[in-house]
Amino acid sequence: MxxxxxxxxxxxxxxxxxxxxxxxxxxxxxxxxxxxxxxxxxxxxxxxxxxxxxxxxxxxxxxxxxxxxxxxxxxxxxxxxxxxxxxxxxxxxxxxxxxxxxxxxxxxxxxxxxxxxxxxxxxxxxxxxxxxxxxxxxxxxxxxxxxxxxxxxxxxxxxxxxxxxxxxxxxxxxxxxxxxxxxxxxxxxxxxxxxxxxxxxxxxxxxxxxxxxxxxxxxxxxxxxxxxxxxxxxxxxxxxxxxxxxxxxxxxxxxxxxxxxxxxxDRYAQSLERRRELLAGYAEHLAGTGVKLLPHDGEGVVSSGHLAIAALPVAEVSERNWIIQDLYAAGVSANVHYKPLPLLTAYRKLGFDIADFPNAYDFYAKELTLPLHLALSDADVKQVCGALASALRRA
Ligand SMILES: Cc1ncc(COP(=O)(O)O)c(C=O)c1O
Known part of the structure; x- marks a missing residue:
């Protein structure tokens, strides 16, 4: 896994x-x-x-x-x-x-x-x-x-x-x-x-x-x-x-x-560098799959590369969730960041309604976070992307 x-x-x-x-x-x-x-x-x-x-x-x-x-x-x-x-x-x-x-x-x-x-x-x-x-x-x-x-x-x-x-x-x-x-x-x-x-x-x-x-x-x-x-x-x-x-x-x-x-x-600078390499690997292997990786680079922007957030070419939450299950079956643990706050009980009780936050909901519905950590090898990144591409073909 x-x-x-x-x-x-x-x-x-x-x-x-x-x-x-x-x-x-x-x-x-x-x-x-x-x-x-x-x-x-x-x-x-x-x-x-x-x-x-x-x-x-x-x-x-x-x-x-x-x-x-x-x-x-x-x-x-x-x-x-x-x-x-x-x-x-x-x-x-x-x-x-x-x-x-x-x-x-x-x-x-x-x-x-x-x-x-x-x-x-x-x-x-x-x-x-x-x-x-x-x-x-x-x-x-x-x-x-x-x-x-x-x-x-x-x-x-x-x-x-x-x-x-x-x-x-x-x-x-x-x-x-x-x-x-x-x-x-x-x-x-x-x-x-x-x-x-x-x-x-x-x-x-x-x-x-x-x-x-x-x-x-x-x-x-x-x-x-x-x-x-x-x-x-x-x-x-x-x-x-x-x-x-x-x-x-x-x-x-x-x-x-x-x-x-x-x-x-003591090794944080190298950790950040490795995270950037892993994100570049994801960008390379996801090219052509329709998956859009949230860009970490921009003019003058240096990200800490904490999360590999991706927008999937899917229509709804159930499809995204199916892909997470399929990835898990293929040995890849993925996640979602985040469920917008108005979808959570605590904030619904405070009166928030997701209908008032359509853009947050749309991003969430297609969002998938890929593994990103220092135990990940370049080959792992390729494997994750391969598993995601085949899950998308089956979805
Ligand atoms: C965006 C964001 N803010 C705050 C926190 C809370 O951090 P902590 O667990 O250190 O309180 C988290 C933790 O995951 C987070 O993702």
């Missing part, structure tokens, strides 16, 4: 983690800080805080942007639930936007059209690892939205938060994912390009008009119960005493997992 997306773990990864396990300090210590420093180099930023997930990073980003009850946050309908569920967590209203025809992405004009005088933030998504250019969006949002206080007031527009769960290492021109939006959340979940098993990070562009030292302190404090001292600080001498300044979260990243991330970062 050709699996969909297993993690790539080396002996080096394992010994780096074991070293931390043996060190006597396994959480909120120096290894986590080293991982954060290395992440800032990839993101082109000056501060990053490693957390337990991208979801936690997105939720803290919304809180840092001052989003709460009575506010609205705009988000694409074509994404994973975590991009939107966090809006609900902080008590704000989810405002979804459809994709552009034939694509899984909303354009900047469509996003801007959904902004009202209650919009305090916008969440964009770097789907498949393709970085979303939020800079033209920032220009369109100038002077709009609810910008009476906090970060929005300093920016003079709603805060743009990037769900970059897929795009560590991507860039537009000279600007890396992490420096395009105001705040950026990365994921290091097991299926991601770089993994810490579970994990994420929050970072922000280095010219964000705020006290960045205070922001990093705030994010750290909010990720550790709102407690004024972490366990390492409390263990120094007799300084046990602490305060809790808010009934906050517990979503920090332990040093054991940060060690895995550090070890994976």
């Amino acid at each position: 050709i699996p969909f997306s297993p993690p790539t773990l080396t002996e080096e990864d394992i010994s780096t983690v074991v070293e931390v396990l043996r060190s006597g300090w396994i959480t909120s210590g120096p290894v986590g800080r080293r991982f954060e420093e290395r992440l800032t180099q990839w993101a082109g930023t000056t501060e990053a805080v490693a957390l337990s997930s991208a979801t936690a990073a997105l939720e803290l980003a919304l809180r840092a942007a001052g989003v709460g009850p009575g506010d609205e946050v705009v988000v694409p309908a074509y994404t994973y639930t975590a991009s939107a569920s966090v809006i609900d967590h902080v008590g704000a209203k989810i405002v979804m936007v459809d994709s552009e025809p034939g694509t899984p992405f909303p354009g900047v004009e469509r996003i801007a059209a959904a902004v009202t005088d209650r919009t305090r933030a916008v969440i964009t998504v770097d789907l498949a690892g393709i970085p979303f250019d939020s800079r033209p969006l920032a220009d369109l949002l100038d002077g709009r939205g609810r910008i009476d206080s906090g970060l929005g007031a300093s920016l003079g527009r709603p805060v743009i938060i990037s769900d970059s769960a897929h795009s560590l290492g991507a860039s537009l021109g000279q600007t890396p994912a992490g420096s395009l939006a105001d705040l950026t959340a990365f994921s290091f979940h097991a299926v991601k390009n770089l993994t810490t098993a579970e994990g994420g990070a929050l970072t922000w562009r280095s010219d964000l008009p705020t006290d960045r030292e205070a922001l990093v302190h705030w994010v750290r404090t909010y990720s550790l119960h709102g407690q004024t001292k972490d366990a390492l600080a409390k263990s120094q001498g007799s300084s046990w005493e602490y305060d809790v300044i808010a009934p906050a979260y517990k979503c920090n990243m332990p040093d054991t997992l940060a060690a895995l991330g550090l070890s994976q970062l």
Whole structure:
């Protein structure tokens, strides 16, 4: 079986983690800080805080942007639930936007059209690892939205938060994912390009008009119960005493997992290169089959090559699903990214109706995600394409 997306773990990864396990300090210590420093180099930023997930990073980003009850946050309908569920967590209203025809992405004009005088933030998504250019969006949002206080007031527009769960290492021109939006959340979940098993990070562009030292302190404090001292600080001498300044979260990243991330970062540039080669292999072998691979390249665009998203020449969902089964029988594990949010029970209950998102639905109906990971050989890519071509002939 050709699996969909297993993690790539080396002996080096394992010994780096074991070293931390043996060190006597396994959480909120120096290894986590080293991982954060290395992440800032990839993101082109000056501060990053490693957390337990991208979801936690997105939720803290919304809180840092001052989003709460009575506010609205705009988000694409074509994404994973975590991009939107966090809006609900902080008590704000989810405002979804459809994709552009034939694509899984909303354009900047469509996003801007959904902004009202209650919009305090916008969440964009770097789907498949393709970085979303939020800079033209920032220009369109100038002077709009609810910008009476906090970060929005300093920016003079709603805060743009990037769900970059897929795009560590991507860039537009000279600007890396992490420096395009105001705040950026990365994921290091097991299926991601770089993994810490579970994990994420929050970072922000280095010219964000705020006290960045205070922001990093705030994010750290909010990720550790709102407690004024972490366990390492409390263990120094007799300084046990602490305060809790808010009934906050517990979503920090332990040093054991940060060690895995550090070890994976050591070979991340080569991993990205290999992903690009695999995507080029798919493009070559799918030529002439009628399958359209979502392009990862464009002028100045460097994708992280996270997902091989394809649009099949089929008419409906049932046909696409039949092809997934046929591929499985041929030893290939494929997937779908994503079922648009209005099709999911949670969002239907919130009043969303897929009929209002026809472009997202049309893209979903034909979408198939092919295996893409570092255990894949060039011959595997050829085999996947062959199996897909014969499934399409039979469909
Ligand atoms: C687009 C997108 N956003 C957010 C997340 C959430 O990431 P995490 O599992 O690290 O919270 C995912 C996870 O798959 C994702 O695909």
